[in-house]
Amino acid sequence: MTLAQKSAISRRTFVKTAGAAVAVGFPTILPSSVFGQMAPSKQINVGAIGVGRISRVHDMPAILKVDGARIMAVCDLAGHRVDEGKQFVNDFYTKKTGKPYDGVTGYHNYNELLANKDIDAVVISTPDHQHALIAAAAVRAGKDVYLQKPASLTIAEGRYLSDTVQSTGQILQIGSQQRSWKQFHRACELVRNGRIGEVKHVEIGLPGDPAGGDPAPMPIPSDFNYDAWLGSTPNVPYTVDRVMPLEGFDRPGWLRMEQFGAGMITGWGAHHVDTAHWGMNTEHTGPVEIWGTAEFPTHGLWNVHGKFLTHAIYANGVTMDISGDFPNGIKWYGTKGSLFVTRDEQASPTAKPGDKVKIEPLVASDPKILDSVIGPDEIHLYTATEQHANWLECIRTRKQPTAPVEIGHRACSTCLLHHIAMKTKRHLHWDPERERFNHDDEANAMLSRPMRTPYIFENTFG
Incomplete structure (x- = not known):
């Protein structure tokens, strides 16, 4: 319609x-x-x-x-x-x-x-x-x-x-x-147009999550449909640290629970991997090899990954490392230089929690790279000034938005591949076309999870 x-x-x-x-x-x-x-x-x-x-x-x-x-x-x-x-x-x-x-x-x-x-x-x-x-x-x-x-x-x-x-x-x-922020768009255009030469390696830095959380069961609030909130995931006792604050809108505990997500590897990784793919021209595929290590909490309720380092290789030979030890952002290394991009503000390591400091969002190994002009016959990437406004405009025009579903899926699936590598602790071989691991039943079993009835794709709840 x-x-x-x-x-x-x-x-x-x-x-x-x-x-x-x-x-x-x-x-x-x-x-x-x-x-x-x-x-x-x-x-x-x-x-x-x-x-x-x-x-x-x-x-x-x-x-x-x-x-x-x-x-x-x-x-x-x-x-x-x-x-x-x-x-x-x-x-x-x-x-x-x-x-x-x-x-x-x-x-x-x-x-x-x-x-x-x-x-x-x-x-x-x-x-x-x-x-x-x-x-x-x-x-x-x-x-x-x-x-x-x-x-x-x-x-x-x-x-x-x-x-x-x-x-x-x-x-x-x-x-x-x-995709709607100027520095990320500019960075990806520079990389796609060869300003740092042929891309060989990418580093992605992500923030981290703390361990902790109180697992003690609590009464379910009378105005909260907890069963529907759990949805397709297993039925477990209610506790505020598993769900969200009873008052206010502080960062909720579910972000640190593997039952509901994978932690920062998808939380921030979905952003940064998408940007990396945009610059690498790999938005509709994924890596072919993935491996790495991670630490997971040994106490408390929250159980998403802590300190980690994962690696990947793409079919074109480009390698990617993702870790919390790298600066928060994306850095491409090419045969003629490097380019780093991040958000305009970062959490301050010395100020009070929540305080942010201004930082330089786009840095090149040679400052002249940043002054480069993209010619009319070169690659010009999709331009959107604000993500929600772009979506609303595309509803009117019926054109595809800057981050359509398949591109979002490929960024998310790449993050999940890194997460599976953390969990299996071994070298994995991935087929991006079939979206299956090669000769690895255990890893393939982690591509999906059982969905609790009635919260499944074919049903709705009343």
Whole structure:
């Protein structure tokens, strides 16, 4: 269905249901003058699934800045977060319009949100283990999707998601926002155009996660659907350090639990490996050999990897090392020089926790490399000034976004290959076409995980 068709249906539905506006979250029939550029006939209606930390500080604010879109619904498995998410969006539109606004519908079940025909698209900001499951359901429901990275919990889930998205024709953008940052785009263009010569080696540095966490079981909060939150993963006792803070939006404990993700190798690795692939021109493949070592916690609840060093070789002979001992960022080594890129700010090693320091985001072995002009007949990479805005524009044009699903899957799967190498502690041989290890049943068994019923790709929960 085209966006124009969706908009026509949305307008008809809006008119038919105006008399029941309170039931769908509107306090009264709102004239277009209240919305201005957000008038229902012009906008992309967005639902936010998962309205915790990353949604509040990154995803929802970026979408709210775009006049051509309106967040009309929020969904979360914690009741108080639904209320706080509604308030967050309503307060923004109240300030924007200068008039009281109460037009956001709250949901506790993402399938009910996906069933709302007035919603054109969804932004998914849930824990990692829910990403592929919800995104696949969303595209099957005819929604375009902005999906927080990493794309999936396992390589098999990622393949399923990519195939499903491509079969539906929906627009899916992976939250690899470094593609929209000037220094990463510039770095990759310089590398792709041979300014450091032929690439031979890449180093990726990632931040780390601490051990710790209290495993003692706790009562499940009355407003929290913990079973649905666990989703496809095993049923284990509730404790706040396994899930998320009861109040506020500090960094949640699930990020440090292998049940729900792989740790920093996918958490930050999905960003940096994607950038490395962009510069290497290997966005649609992966390494052919992977090996390495890692330390894992021996106490406490949190069990994602600690200190590690992993290695990979690509079919073109380029080698890649990933470790927490390297500076946070990506460094390409070529036959004529090197280039390092990172974010503009980094955590300060001497200041209080959370403090950041400004650093130089793009550094070359020869400063003249940075002044190089990319000619009109050279490689010019996809340019996007902001990841969410690019997604919304692609919903209108139906063109592919800067980080489409297959590219996101390949970055995530490469990270997961490094994680499997950490776990098996041996040299692995990978076939990127078949997406299987060669002659290694144990490693191939780690490409997927059992999914707990009813939280499987074929089913939805009621």
